[in-house]
Amino acid sequence: MGLATYAVNGAAPSRHVAPTSVDAVVAAVREADDVGQAVVCFGGRTRLEVGNTPARYDVALDLGALSGIVEHEAGDLTATVLAGTTVGDLARTLADKGQMWPVEVARPRSATVGGIIAGAAPGPSRLRYAHPRDWVLGIRAVRGDGTLTKAGGKVVKNVTGYDLTRLYAGTYGSLCVIVEANLKLWPLPDSERTLLSRFDDIAAAWDAIEALRREGVELDAVVTADRAAASYVGEIGALALLRLRGARPVVARLVDAVSRGLTGCDPDDARPGLLEELVDVPFRAGVGLRLAAPESRMREVLQGAVGIVRFDGAGTAFLVREKADETWVTRWRDAAETREGSAILERAPLSLRQRVDTWGTPILPRTLAARIKAALDPRGTLAPGRMAGGL
Amino acid sequence: MYEYDAGFDRATPALVAAPGTAAETAAVVAACARAEVPLVARGAGTGLAGGAIAPGGVVVSTARLRRILEIDTESRAALVEPGVVNLALADALAPHGLLFGPDPASQRCSTIGGNIGNNAGGPHALRYGSVVQHVLGLELILADGTPCAMGGRAPDRAGYDPTPFVVGAEGTVGIVTKAWLRLLPRPEAVRTFLAFFADVESGAEAATAIIAEGIIPAALEMMDAPTIRAVNAAFEAHLPADAGSLLLVELEGPAEECEARHERIVAICRRGGATDIKAAANEEERALLWKARKLGYPALARLAPNNYLMDGVVPRTKLPETLRQVAVIAERYGLLVANMFHIGDGNLHPTLLFDAAVPGTTEKAIEASALILKHCVEVGGALSGEHGIGVEKNQFxxxxxxxxDLDTMHRVRDAFDPSGRMNPGKIFPTDEPPRELPLERLKFRFAEDMWV
Amino acid sequence: MPQPATEDLRKCIHCGMCLEACPTYRVSGLETESPRGRIHLMQALLDGRPATPDLTIHLDRCLACRACETACPSAVPYGRLIESTRAMLQERKPANPWLLWLFGHPSRLRRAFGLLSLYERSGLRRLLHRTGVASRLPQRLRMAEGLVPQMRPRFSRDSGGVVMPRAPMRARVGLLTGCVMRESFGDVHDAAAALLSRAGVEVVIPPRQVCCGALHAHGGDLQGARELARTNVMAFSEAAVSAIVVDSAGCGAHMKHYGELLADDPEWADRANLLADKTKDLSEILLPLAGQLRFGPLPLRVTYQDPCHLAHAQGIRAEPRALLRLIPGLELVEMREADRCCGSAGIYNLTQPEFSERVLDLKMADVVATRPQAVVTANPGCMLQLRYGLERVGLDVPVYHLAEVLESSALAGDELRR
Known part of the structure; x- marks a missing residue:
């Protein structure tokens, strides 16, 4: 593959490596660190655009070939996988044994386990199963100086030493290169139904879902989209997609409860794949702004917004549109940051990236963040400048 | 007075501070920074790994910071101070139909701050996970006395989020003064029952089989015969005195699902040789079972003058062989062992019972415990599932x-506390046998001897 | 020399399960004010650490409510430990001699309370002040004033006697008149005797009985306590009763330990044990006989405060509640942690006014939350303390003894019958 395909937000490397073993990753990172070259990790490229353009970028470290399920201990509900393993492949293997890694993200055929952890990928599973980092028991990772280290372990409950595993989550390859992960698995539910309701207005969909949640109806996943966002998946009007999972009689009862709660909007089975398509909308749009806010304040944040895909109950929403300027970013960033939230510009054309910080205001004081970065990547080898605060 | 926690080691602190506000806490930490003295955060002192003892340092008690600042039902999050007692939070959440997942056995007294410091677990960690999965954000006082916010009720905010790293760091990187906690809706139905077995092994096989069949109960606990005896004596639990072991199973969730899983688990237990199965008839019976389970460890004090409650964890498939090994080791050292533990997640709590007044017995117990832990590690497990490392296991x-690996951990610690004054001497092994703590010196030797 | 027993101390594995049960830990958040901390101190004293005031203050601050015993899974006999520790310290430095003297004999107390009825509050203040109880702190003074018992009738059978059963006779019991109770809560005794009589119980009031000695034992004066115990053992043995009914939780708890108290006295040990076994709280006796009683309506929203020496020391929680629930129209609203001490604890409110008030304030928040029309309890000290607490928070509702409420309802039942 040509080097051009390894460009990241306008920056291109001088070389690329595609190691197939952990040792080779160690060698590649050490080599780069020794000569002061900067490394950017590649997995399935679903989270690659997130962050600022790297300040330096010499080596593309493509981990796609470092893939495979090292071990699946079905009796323990644990698995060990190499970082480049895609969640699609993983899901198929696990499903044979009636198990799953309950982390659901956009583009499962490309998205890799390492990339998902490093990129804190959002998805519909967040409602019930929270953060991807909560489903990782241990990690092997290579520090910026090329040292291979491990944290955590293979057991489901473990307080032996620091939980660096979770520290690495959401650091976008700026602290270490994740090479292998021990995963915590969960039984696959017996059955599922995904219902689609249409609304004139997304606010009406939110009202209905809030009411269901208050009543204690256990929803497995929820995505709502306004008219503008729905148009990306060829649907008309505001949508609410509700997935119900569990034992067969439970799902049947939940379907009844949802149908009663949504009378007038005729919930019906959604067409297969619609949920995945909605999750994919931020990738289909020209601009995607990821909003985070306390669930109780999300509606205030979204007041007046257009082009919304929201993971209701999970404190996350995307604003999507074809074009945007820095005023638009600033407006929604203010709305979120003044309400204990964030607005991260995950998808944007280069022209916009050059005019606006993609992260906004980080929560952690920069001095501490910089010390953490320096602790694990002392020479600034790993994706320098990609993280918030120019780290 | 502040020289102990619920574990073995003791050491006298130089000073104890009990601040009443976050600002006072910061001021105490800043004063320690100016005086260049080490400091140790302490909640209720119910830890079992000596994490809260402070040889010659300043103990900063957070027990007085006990306000629940906000309960945000819509976001299912609560903002609390570290001195809030776990059970008090549960009581405050109940009217809202919400709960805080982690329920360590010490929950009647242990504080959220302590739970965070040790990444506490408890029986329901099987379904809900340990504390780390339930902490959304923190306010941390760093070693120099500056407050530092991280995470929050909104997920994935910009920049690094070391919140889960601070959870379980045993106070070595700062002192928590506020925490945003994740709340969960109360389950629709709860079912609690006991399955009795002739011996520990058949009970363990059944537990392993339940998990292997893909059923994750809310809690899956084991008690062996000595434990049954002790809780009968302490709580009038009226458990069959002749049972070799029992599994305490709790299912939570939609009623139909509980029902179906109950049937499947009963079938597995019967196949595995269960001698009897008995359901909790009502909420009172259920409460008694849990009281017996959660206060079972101190109740063991009725069987012998001293006991050593251990904490180790193994892959669930290795449980039966590990329990065999525990029995073999205890016998070799002439110690009585009682097992009462979270079998569902492989988290063992062998309790060695002995009389410290007999010379040499404590040393024997410590050596036996080291061998047991060594075995846990060898079968792919870990040194601690929920109690922490502290000064109990740092040498291992x-x-x-x-x-x-240790260097990597140390570097991150230094990033938070370059001065190394926050709870020094914990978690990390020492290069020299430590002076203040005799038991640790002993362990230092075992750690070297058993090194492979 | 009295001292805490090593085997009792060793039972504590310092797990900390007692902390939240301890009212002084709850209000202070300090290990030094917790049972675990105090046990550690007792061990230190035993190991030869000097009994300096800054050490013993923490032991003095113990309410001896024994809530920690209820919480303790390891069965540490904390009550015994604190009493023996106090006795040990007492030998080194007598505490509160005046108070012990005052409560030591009915006649002294009567004289004191007699003075109270002559003087107004200022009179009491002078009295207490002069005698040294209310000496140092203004707060102590305020507290003492608030705690003055309202002048209530003396017990009608003060000098002894027999109350005949008003229904077919089922038992013959003795009634402990005690000290504070007979002087200041005579109407409670009258109510108790009336209830028993209605239930077919003959009630004997032996004239030679004295104060049970609980305050002496709690304060560390074991010699005085033993003296009083012997007198009572004698008085009740003469009365030939099948049970000794006590309507004051603190006295009942103490008398149930007469056996232990006199265990080393071969002449008295057996008789003391027998008396201890016969000692019953009023509610224990009444509940099985409740079928004999006809309760009339008493439309009242009440909350019930467990006296520590009933709930923790005697394990009696259900009986008083069950009796209250028999009253038609009475609504029992449980407060949070009803078995947490109110801070009265014998003479604690006089010796540790600051902690007593903090414990009381915590209690009052829970009382107020139930929006009661009356507060019910079963111990004189608690009644005084709760009344004082209600005054402090400005909640104008009465505090009743369980016997009073039950007897009022029985009287209403009489009305119905007529």
Missing amino acids: MRWVFSDA
Whole structure:
């Protein structure tokens, strides 16, 4: 593959490596660190655009070939996988044994386990199963100086030493290169139904879902989209997609409860794949702004917004549109940051990236963040400048 | 007075501070920074690994910071101070139909701050996970006295989020003064029952089979015969005195699902040789069972003058062989062992019972415990599932982690506390046998001897 | 020399399960004010650490409510430990001699309370002030004033006697008149005797009985306590009763330990044990006989405060509640942690006014939350303390003894019958 395909937000490397073993990753990172070259990790490229353009970028470290399920201990509900393993492949293997890694993200055929952890990928599973980092028991990772280290372990409950595993989550390859992960698995539910309701207005969909949640109806996943966002998946009007999972009689009862709660909007089975398509909308749009806010304040944040895909109950929403300027970013960033939230510009054309910080205001004081970065990547080898605060 | 926690080691602190506000806490920490003295955060002192003892340092008690600042039902999050007692939070959440997942056995007294410091677990960690999965954000006082916010009720905010790293760091990187906690809706139905077995092994086989069949109960606990005896004596639990072991199973969730899983688990237990199965008839019976389970460890004090409650964890498939090994080791050292533990997640709590007044017995117990932990590590497990490392197991850390791994941890610690004054001497193995703590010196030797 | 027993101390494995049960830990958040901390101190004293005031203050601050015993899974006999520790310290430095003297004999107390009825509050203040109880702190003074018992009738059978059963006779019991109760809560005794009589119980009031001695034992004066115990053992043995009914939780708890108290006295040990076994709280006796009683309506929203020496020391929680629930129209609203001490604890409110008030304030928040029309309890000290607490928070509702409420309802039942 040509080097051009390894460009990241306008920056291109001088070389690329595609190691197939952990040792080779160690060698590649050490080599780069020794000569002061900067490394950017590649997995399935679903989270690659997130962050600022790297300040330096010499080596593309493509981990796609470092893939495979090292071990699946079905009796323990644990698995060990190499970082480049895609969640699609993983899901198929696990499903044979009636198990799953309950982390659901956009583009499962490309998205890799390492990339998902490093990129804190959002998805519909967040409602019930929270953060991807909560489903990782241990990690092997290579520090910026090329040292291979491990944290955590293979057991489901473990307080032996620091939980660096979770520290690495959401650091976008700026602290270490994740090479292998021990995963915590969960039984696959017996059955599922995904219902689609249409609304004139997304606010009406939110009202209905809030009411269901208050009543204690256990929803497995929820995505709502306004008219503008729905148009990306060829649907008309505001949508609410509700997935119900569990034992067969439970799902049947939940379907009844949802149908009663949504009378007038005729919930019906959604067409297969619609949920995945909605999750994919931020990738289909020209601009995607990821909003985070306390669930109780999300509606205030979204007041007046257009082009919304929201993971209701999970404190996350995307604003999507074809074009945007820095005023638009600033407006929604203010709305979120003044309400204990964030607005991260995950998808944007280069022209916009050059005019606006993609992260906004980080929560952690920069001095501490910089010390953490320096602790694990002392020479600034790993994706320098990609993280918030120019780290 | 502040020289102990619920564990073995004792050491006298130089000073105890009990601040009443976050600002006072910061001021105490800043004063320690100016005086260049070490400090140790302490909640209720119910830890079992000596994490809260402070040889010659300043103990900063957070027990007085006990306000629940906000309960945000819509976001299912609560903002609390570290001195809030786990059970008090549960009581405050109940009217809202919400709960805080982690329920360590010490929950009647242990504080959220302590729960965070040790990444506490408890029986329901099987379904809900340990504390780390339930902390959304923190306010941390750093070693120099500056407050520092991280995470929050909104997920994935910009920049690094070391919140889950601070959870379980045993107070070595700062002192928590506020925490945003994740709340969960109360389950629709709860079912609690006991399955009795002739011996520990058949009970363990049944537990392993339940998990292997893909059923994750809310809690899956085991008690062996000595434990049954002790809780009968302490709580009038009226458990069959002749049972070799029992499994305490709790299912939570939609009623139909509980029902179906109950039937499947009963079938597995019967196949595995269960002698009897008995359901809790009502909420009172259920409460009694849990009281017996959660206060069972101190109740063991009725069987012998001293006991050593251990904490180790193994892959669930290795449970039966590990329990056999525990029995073999205890017998070799002439110690009585009682087992009452979270079998569902492989988290063992062998309790060695002995009389410290007999010379040499404590040393024997410590040596036996080291062998048991060594075995846990060898079968792919870990040194601690929920109690932490503290000064109890720091010398054994090299069994699990390489120098590079420990160096990595140390670097992150230094990033938070370059001065190394926050709870020094904990978690990390020492290069020299430590002076203040005799038991640790002993363990230092075992750690070296058993090094492979 | 009295001292805490090593085997009792060793039972504590310092797990900390007692902390939240301890009212002084709850209000202070300090290990030094917790049972675990105090046990550690007792051990230190035993190991030869000097009994300096800054050490013993923490032991003095113990309410001896024994809530920690209820919480303790390891069965540490904390009550015994604190009493023996106090006795040990007492030998080194007598505490509160005046108070012990005052409560030591009915006649002294009567004289004191007699003075109270002559003087107004200022009179009491002078009295207490002069005698040294209310000496140092203004707060102590305020507290003492608030705690003055309202002048209530003396017990009608003060000098002894027999109350005949008003229904077919089922038992013959003795009634402990005690000290504070007979002087200041005579109407409670009258109510108790009336209830028993209605239930077919003959009630004997032996004239030679004295104060049970609980305050002496709690304060560390074991010699005085033993003296009083012997007198009572004698008085009740002469009365030939099948049970000794006590309507004051603190006295009942103490008398149930007469056996232990006199265990080393071969002449008295057996008789003391027998008396201890016969000692019953009023509610224990009444509940099985409740079928004999006809309760009339008493439309009242009440909350019930467990006296520590009933709930923790005697394990009696259900009986008083069950009796209250028999009253038609009475609504029992449980407060949070009803078995947490109110801070009265014998003479604690006089010796540790600051902690007593903090414990009381915590209690009052829970009382107020139930929006009661009356507060019910079963111990004189608690009644005084709760009344004082209600005054402090400005909640104008009465505090009743369980016997009073039950007897009022029985009287209403009489009305119905007529």
